[in-house]
Amino acid sequence: MILSIILKKLRDAFTDLLPIIAVIAFFQIVVLRQPLPHLEEVLFGALLVVLGLSLFIQGLEMSLFPIGEAMAQALARKGSLFWLLSFAFALGFSTTVAEPALIAVAKEAAEIAGKGGIIDPSPESLKQYAFGIRMSVAFSVGLAILIGVIRILRGWPIHYLIIGGYVIVMLMTIIAPKEITGIAYDAGGVTTSTITVPLVAALGVGLASTIRGRNPLTDGFGLIAFASLLPMIFVMGYGLIVFN
Amino acid sequence: MEFLYDFSRILLATCRDVLPIIILICVFQLLVLRQSIPHLGRLVVGGIYVVVGLALFLAGLEKALFPLGKIMAKQLSDPFFIYGTHDIITQADWKAYGWVYLFGAMIGFATTIAEPSLIAVAHKASQVSAGTITPWGLRITVAIGVAFGISLGTFRIVTGTPLYLYILVGYLVVIVQTIFAPKSIIALAYDSGGVTTSTVTVPLVAALGLGLAATVPGRNPALDGFGLIAFASLFPIISVMGYAQYTQWFNQRKSTLKNKVHGEQ
Numbered sequence: 293m294i295l296s297i298i299l300k301k302l303r304d305a306f307t308d309l310l311p312i313i314a315v316i317a318f319f320q321i322v323v324l325r326q327p328l329p330h331l332e333e334v335l336f337g338a339l340l341v342v343l344g345l346s347l348f349i350q351g352l353e354m355s356l357f358p359i360g361e362a363m364a365q366a367l368a369r370k371g372s373l374f375w376l377l378s379f380a381f382a383l384g385f386s387t388t389v390a391e392p393a394l395i396a397v398a399k400e401a402a403e404i405a406g407k408g409g410i411i412d413p414s415p416e417s418l419k420q421y422a423f424g425i426r427m428s429v430a431f432s433v434g435l436a437i438l439i440g441v442i443r444i445l446r447g448w449p450i451h452y453l454i455i456g457g458y459v460i461v462m463l464m465t466i467i468a469p470k471e472i473t474g475i476a477y478d479a480g481g482v483t484t485s486t487i488t489v490p491l492v493a494a495l496g497v498g499l500a501s502t503i504r505g506r507n508p509l510t511d512g513f514g515l516i517a518f519a520s521l522l523p524m525i526f527v528m529g530y531g532l533i534v535f536n
Numbered sequence: 537m538e539f540l541y542d543f544s545r546i547l548l549a550t551c552r553d554v555l556p557i558i559i560l561i562c563v564f565q566l567l568v569l570r571q572s573i574p575h576l577g578r579l580v581v582g583g584i585y586v587v588v589g590l591a592l593f594l595a596g597l598e599k600a601l602f603p604l605g606k607i608m609a610k611q612l613s614d615p616f617f618i619y620g621t622h623d624i625i626t627q628a629d630w631k632a633y634g635w636v637y638l639f640g641a642m643i644g645f646a647t648t649i650a651e652p653s654l655i656a657v658a659h660k661a662s663q664v665s666a667g668t669i670t671p672w673g674l675r676i677t678v679a680i681g682v683a684f685g686i687s688l689g690t691f692r693i694v695t696g697t698p699l700y701l702y703i704l705v706g707y708l709v710v711i712v713q714t715i716f717a718p719k720s721i722i723a724l725a726y727d728s729g730g731v732t733t734s735t736v737t738v739p740l741v742a743a744l745g746l747g748l749a750a751t752v753p754g755r756n757p758a759l760d761g762f763g764l765i766a767f768a769s770l771f772p773i774i775s776v777m778g779y780a781q782y783t784q785w786f787n788q789r790k791s792t793l794k795n796k797v798h799g800e801q
């Protein structure tokens with residue numbers, strides 16, 4: 293019984309991985325016409341990926357989803373707006389500020405800006421610039437989750453906020469230096485990590501199902517959308533302030 | 537031995553990612569909510585599964601798929617492979633990069649299917665919609681959006697057209713679609729833009745972008761290598777809303793046809 297459940301989980305994870313294997317094999321054998329190098333290492337790696345993915349999904353249903361929903365419900369029941377919003381902000385800020393992908397992107401952005409001659413290329417100023425980008429992204433993700441939670445509480449339709457955000461992004465693109473727009477656009481995508489996403493999704497759905505008159509599907513989702521929109525605005529804003 | 541070292545390094549990094557969440561939850565449970573955490577044992581076991589599972593997943597990717605994918609991205613964007621000569625090419629010919637566009641599309645689709653955060657959101661969406669949204673339906677729709685986005689993004693790098701033009705047009709399409717799409721899907725569609733690009737997609741796609749920008753004649757890796765991730769987070773929004781619009785239109789047509797048949801009887 294348990295064995296069959298485990299086998300099913302492993303099979304599911306293998307199905308998830310199959311497209312990548314197919315694409316790599318196709319290009320390696322048909323297009324590039326080269327044999328797969330280190331075949332046993334690749335197979336061993338694929339085995340680890342399948343094992344890891346099935347464990348992760350099992351853990352998701354046992355821990356990240358329930359804790360996200362439980363926190364949302366407990367905070368909503370407590371009835372203190374201040375603590376709910378503090379939790380939302382802290383969740384966004386703390387999970388983003390140390391995110392390795394963000395640190396890498398910020399460092400790269402500093403190097404580009406240094407080479408482009410828009411900031412002083414000394415290591416000290418590059419470091420400061422990278423730190424500034426990291427802080428503005430982390431702050432914007434915290435603010436994004438906070439705004440998203442207010443939206444769920446008030447029941448505002450999401451599209452006004454998102455379209456408003458798009459308009460701001462478009463306007464800022466016109467005035468921001470072009471060395472920063474590419475990075476700003478990408479910063480939106482890299483901020484939300486694999487552990488944060490399920491937790492944030494559970495928080496939104498948990499809140500929307502606790503508050504009367506909210507629909508978990510239309511109101512519960514959307515937090516991640518804010519978290520990928522706001523960093524673009526803040527990174528471009530940071531660029532504008534630093535360069536002018 | 538070397539593997540054990542790699543694995544413990546990744547495991548430590550994953551623990552560091554989880555640490556702020558654990559601290560935050562403990563502080564709120566103990567100081568603000570002042571109650572014990574329900575089902576603590578199950579939560580801890582689940583948390584360990586998440587951390588160990590994610591670390592195994594990343595270790596496996598680093599060992600097997602990332603090196604291969606990065607080498608392939610480099611080989612496919614190599615001017616010798618594309619133009620078949622060792623002569624120095626000064627003008628990029630966008631028609632010569634067919635395999636690159638196809639590779640971009642296929643790797644975008646494949647990595648999105650394996651993306652753990654998308655699996656999580658699809659799972660939640662299916663639960664919340666009581667099965668109207670199937671996990672596989674959402675994941676495949678999002679993956680198609682990413683595939684198109686990456687493919688178009690590589691085309692943009694090859695031709696060197698400005699990034700913001702594509703993004704602006706994409707935004708306009710999203711705005712127009714928002715007006716017509718079924719209201720219930722909009723929030724989920726916006727979210728699916730942000731979840732597509734994490735652990736699996738970003739490293740491979742970034743390698744492809746930087747490789748292309750470095751080898752295509754006339755491109756500057758610093759300015760042209762970016763933007764693939766932005767494309768990969770924009771187009772899923774369009775594909776998810778598009779799919780919802782299609783199903784809505786299809787169902788309406790079916791019911792009007794049915795009414796017509798009933799009317800004639």
